[in-house]
Amino acid sequence: MMKVSALLLRFAAIAGLLYVALFVYVAISRISYPYELEWMEGGMLDQIGRVLTGLPLYTHPSVSYVPFIYPPLYTYLSAGCSLLIGAGFLPLRLISLCATLGCFVVLYMFARRETGSAAAGAIAAGLFAAMFEICGSWFDIARIDSLFLLFILLGAYLLRFRTGARGIIISGLMYVLALFTKQSANVTIIAFTIFLLLTVRDKSRWYFPAVVILAGGGAVVLLQWLNSGWYFYYVFLLPLKHASNYAMIEYFFLRDIGLRLLPGCAVALAGLAAMYRHRTKPVPLFYVFLTAGMAVTALVSRIHRGGYVNVLMPVCAVIALMAGIACGTFAVRRKHRGEEPESDPAPPSRLAGVLAFAIPAFCIFQFSLLWYSPVKQIPSPADRRGGDALVRTVAAIPGEVYLPFHGHLGPLAGKSTFAHAMAIDDILYSSDDRMRNALMSDISAAIVARKFSAIISDQPFFSTPISENYRYAGRIFDTADVFWPVVGYKVRPTAIFLARKGD
Numbered sequence: 001m002m003k004v005s006a007l008l009l010r011f012a013a014i015a016g017l018l019y020v021a022l023f024v025y026v027a028i029s030r031i032s033y034p035y036e037l038e039w040m041e042g043g044m045l046d047q048i049g050r051v052l053t054g055l056p057l058y059t060h061p062s063v064s065y066v067p068f069i070y071p072p073l074y075t076y077l078s079a080g081c082s083l084l085i086g087a088g089f090l091p092l093r094l095i096s097l098c099a100t101l102g103c104f105v106v107l108y109m110f111a112r113r114e115t116g117s118a119a120a121g122a123i124a125a126g127l128f129a130a131m132f133e134i135c136g137s138w139f140d141i142a143r144i145d146s147l148f149l150l151f152i153l154l155g156a157y158l159l160r161f162r163t164g165a166r167g168i169i170i171s172g173l174m175y176v177l178a179l180f181t182k183q184s185a186n187v188t189i190i191a192f193t194i195f196l197l198l199t200v201r202d203k204s205r206w207y208f209p210a211v212v213i214l215a216g217g218g219a220v221v222l223l224q225w226l227n228s229g230w231y232f233y234y235v236f237l238l239p240l241k242h243a244s245n246y247a248m249i250e251y252f253f254l255r256d257i258g259l260r261l262l263p264g265c266a267v268a269l270a271g272l273a274a275m276y277r278h279r280t281k282p283v284p285l286f287y288v289f290l291t292a293g294m295a296v297t298a299l300v301s302r303i304h305r306g307g308y309v310n311v312l313m314p315v316c317a318v319i320a321l322m323a324g325i326a327c328g329t330f331a332v333r334r335k336h337r338g339e340e341p342e343s344d345p346a347p348p349s350r351l352a353g354v355l356a357f358a359i360p361a362f363c364i365f366q367f368s369l370l371w372y373s374p375v376k377q378i379p380s381p382a383d384r385r386g387g388d389a390l391v392r393t394v395a396a397i398p399g400e401v402y403l404p405f406h407g408h409l410g411p412l413a414g415k416s417t418f419a420h421a422m423a424i425d426d427i428l429y430s431s432d433d434r435m436r437n438a439l440m441s442d443i444s445a446a447i448v449a450r451k452f453s454a455i456i457s458d459q460p461f462f463s464t465p466i467s468e469n470y471r472y473a474g475r476i477f478d479t480a481d482v483f484w485p486v487v488g489y490k491v492r493p494t495a496i497f498l499a500r501k502g503d
Helices: 002-030 041-052 073-085 090-115 118-130 145-160 165-179 185-199 203-226 231-240 248-257 262-277 282-303 309-330 350-369 381-395 421-428 433-448 463-469
Strands: 454-457 470-475 495-499
Touching: 002 090, 002 118, 002 350, 041 073, 041 090, 073 090, 073 145, 090 118, 090 145, 090 309, 118 309, 118 350, 145 165, 145 185, 145 282, 145 309, 165 185, 165 203, 185 203, 185 282, 203 231, 248 282, 248 309, 262 282, 262 309, 262 350, 282 309, 309 350, 421 433, 433 463, 454 470, 463 470
Parallel strands: none
Antiparallel strands: 454 495, 470 495
């Protein structure tokens, strides 16, 4: 059985590396696609345009522009990258791709250093790569999530393997960066603050929360000043004004995680249990807080209005990590070159032998359940031609054209960009009546005044004022299978409305 279990461990590691290679193939194949892979990518591009022209990122909402409810770090980094390599989606996706590869490296280092097994590291990185489709095929697109996860993992790695106060301080800075990439970093910040207060006995236990409070608080004050007081409203107050969908709690555990990830969860729990064989008591407690923090981060985001499966990335990463640690911990022990595992080896018992066989076998089974077709993740040449034809259609219309779901198409056709439908919905579906009524009035007034020569919409959008002031001029696409986003919400420009004349 020892030889079989060692062979299974190698097979699991090879499967993990194949999934990493598969992800890289998909990401490289679509990184230069000039249109949206996911319908909100264009909105991120609109925000970068504001930064590059010196306009504030957060401001009073209007038909011209409504900010997203995200912190600004990804946008600022993408704007800087755009200055270096040019405009378009490429710099945004490049940041996400590099961040994802960074996540793979950190997961590998985490499991490798914890167990002394390179195979365990490959399984941890590869299992997360295999969860690409479960997380909405989101890793490499022009969104904030991969960069956010990289900062979270780096901060956790530093806390686990820190060497004194410096490691704690740098970890705190990583979490400040995470917090200014996505607000839900506050969950893991709270989790690790509690962990340090429980396990560290000297004054360095206060360094982590102190860094977060001082650096994070200072950055908030600066952003408030730079954005005339609007930063705090969009990033903190507005999300709190959205209703939560608590029915998603059951869905999260039974459907998001429970069905396709059941073997991986079982192995991850075995890895968590293995931590209690450790010599030093803080180690198992660290992994309890890490697992709980990542799971709650995903759950809180999932129950938030509009929460999509991309928010599963933190919990998927920790499942992959703990599964890799389990494989390395229960594997047949043999001499390793370099650093020895930091955990105690399992005793040479019958149970240990069974686990050394069963755990990599479960991982291989989990890998088989996660197979996805790369073809479905890559836009076709027909999609590109459809986008090109749409841009020509928009360019041929005299005057301004409003594409509320795909504002980035306007500048490609020589037009202006206007408020994105998702950012508008964040206000319209909030409990802020004053802001909602003001925005609705502003958009309705622009439509009634026929500010736009045409409106191209994916689905009903301010239907009454549009029907009274614009005439339906036909469908955009006659073909059913082109120009759909390959990631996320399936919407595409559907109907064109032209302004009525002489009424």
